[in-house]
Amino acid sequence: MKLPKKLMLLGSGELGKEFTIAAQRLGNHVVAVDRYPHAPAMQVADECEVISMLSAEDLERVVSKHQPDYIIPEIEAIRTEKLLEFEQRGITVIPTAKATDYTMNRDRIRELAHQELGVRTAKYAYATTLAELQVAASEIGFPNVVKPVMSSSGKGQSVVASATEVETAWNYAIDGSRGDTHKVIIEEFINFEIEITLLTIKQWNAPTIFCPPIGHRQERGDYQESWQPAQIKPDRLLAAQEIATQVTDALGGAGIFGVEFFITADEVIFSELSPRPHDTGMVTLISQNLNEFELHLRAVLGLPIPNIVQYAPSASAVILASKNSDSIYFNGVAEALSVPDVDLRLFGKPDSRPYRRMGVALAKAETTELARAKAFEAASKIEIVDR
Numbered sequence: 001m002k003l004p005k006k007l008m009l010l011g012s013g014e015l016g017k018e019f020t021i022a023a024q025r026l027g028n029h030v031v032a033v034d035r036y037p038h039a040p041a042m043q044v045a046d047e048c049e050v051i052s053m054l055s056a057e058d059l060e061r062v063v064s065k066h067q068p069d070y071i072i073p074e075i076e077a078i079r080t081e082k083l084l085e086f087e088q089r090g091i092t093v094i095p096t097a098k099a100t101d102y103t104m105n106r107d108r109i110r111e112l113a114h115q116e117l118g119v120r121t122a123k124y125a126y127a128t129t130l131a132e133l134q135v136a137a138s139e140i141g142f143p144n145v146v147k148p149v150m151s152s153s154g155k156g157q158s159v160v161a162s163a164t165e166v167e168t169a170w171n172y173a174i175d176g177s178r179g180d181t182h183k184v185i186i187e188e189f190i191n192f193e194i195e196i197t198l199l200t201i202k203q204w205n206a207p208t209i210f211c212p213p214i215g216h217r218q219e220r221g222d223y224q225e226s227w228q229p230a231q232i233k234p235d236r237l238l239a240a241q242e243i244a245t246q247v248t249d250a251l252g253g254a255g256i257f258g259v260e261f262f263i264t265a266d267e268v269i270f271s272e273l274s275p276r277p278h279d280t281g282m283v284t285l286i287s288q289n290l291n292e293f294e295l296h297l298r299a300v301l302g303l304p305i306p307n308i309v310q311y312a313p314s315a316s317a318v319i320l321a322s323k324n325s326d327s328i329y330f331n332g333v334a335e336a337l338s339v340p341d342v343d344l345r346l347f348g349k350p351d352s353r354p355y356r357r358m359g360v361a362l363a364k365a366e367t368t369e370l371a372r373a374k375a376f377e378a379a380s381k382i383e384i385v386d387r
């Protein structure tokens with residue numbers, strides 16, 4: 001294997017930025033692509049392109065122009081049929097074009113896990129009209145969770161407490177849906193003790209390996225804080241590792257996957273997975289010898305991963321914007337960094353909107369509780385101002 005390789009990143013947010021840094025540390029050439037200019041990964045990549053990644057023509061144009069060795073999707077919203085075509089033409093799509101196609105929408109990956117592989121998931125049904133959703137809701141029971149089939153980061157997702165709320169949830173899901181599909185998934189509400197991301201590294205020519213489990217807390221369907229290791233019983237962890245291996249084997253290829261599980265008093269329930277680094281996995285930027293981006297890169301390029309070492313209990317806490325602005329400054333950086341074993345990533349997104357993730361605070365400590373408190377404290381010291 002000869003380096004450098006040319007890597008084309010489809011999606012250039014905070015996850016892509018750290019991946020680009022990891023790739024360039026080993027001398028690779030990165031072309032960062034996204035829908036808007038000055039996206040985080042573009043600030044550190046060798047070259048960049050601003051296109052609609054849902055457009056087959058746009059994708060064709062940039063792939064023909066740059067002739068990458070690898071196409072590395074960083075977001076879900078990509079014209080995945082086109083990725084299948086690139087793969088047939090001999091370009092390696094990470095982890096596989098099939099994996100990006102199956103995980104673009106919630107229905108295919110859910111059916112693969114539940115129907116083909118027999119993995120335990122929340123009870124679910126689909127609806128394409130309000131009337132269908134009302135019937136499905138009465139069958140699944142209350143509370144339940146309604147989500148657009150095409151969405152991520154909690155967009156269009158709501159918890160429905162009773163029959164009177166179904167219509168509001170339907171409208172919210174349709175408004176929050178990516179594209180023009182009017183299909184929603186309704187799931188039984190899982191009353192979990194903890195939810196985890198199991199970073200699963202699938203390699204070309206070596207066995208699948210795992211990072212210590214990451215616990216996380218979500219609000220509005222979007223992650224607020226994560227910590228590692230998550231305290232779960234060894235037999236639960238083993239069960240999650242077996243499911244993660246089964247699902248990622250069915251998707252094939254190589255790379256890191258963020259496999260999400262709900263852990264209840266007596267069950268391990270598969271939720272969904274990202275065939276790429278996971279937002280909650282940003283905690284590995286401080287916790288491990290190799291972070292999730294370095295692991296992804298090594299898996300993609302077929303480089304060895306001799307060990308994954310967790311240095312100490314660690315945590316991450318998000319820094320969110322509160323309003324629309326295109327003039328972003330951060331106050332409180334010095335205060336946040338004055339505590340030992342605390343670090344920050346400020347993504348450099350050119351504009352903000354309410355709840356947009358603009359940065360993350362990272363912390364290490366003697367226990368996950370202390371690390372969480374430190375990361376939260378550091379994040380709360382950062383104030384986003386206009387000038």
Ligand SMILES: Nc1ncnc2c1ncn2[C@@H]1O[C@H](COP(=O)(O)OP(=O)(O)OP(=O)(O)O)[C@@H](O)[C@H]1O
Pocket residue numbers: 122145151152153154155157187188189190191195218221222223260271272
């Ligand atoms: N059936 C459920 N029962 C209980 N909580 C749920 C259920 N489905 C989703 N949630 C909560 O909402 C969060 C977001 O849901 P999910 O992961 O399906 O959405 P997402 O939009 O794909 O998020 P992301 O892209 O950020 O991973 C979950 O992490 C969990 O906290």
Ligand SMILES: NCC(=O)N[C@@H]1O[C@H](COP(=O)([O-])[O-])[C@@H](O)[C@H]1O
Pocket residue numbers: 011012013014015016074075152153278279349356357
């Ligand atoms: N849960 C998926 C996730 O966290 N994805 C990360 O957020 C970026 C989009 O951010 P934006 O919406 O602020 O542009 C994506 O590009 C990726 O880095």
Ligand SMILES: [Mg+2]
Pocket residue numbers: 260272
């Ligand atoms: Mg999720």
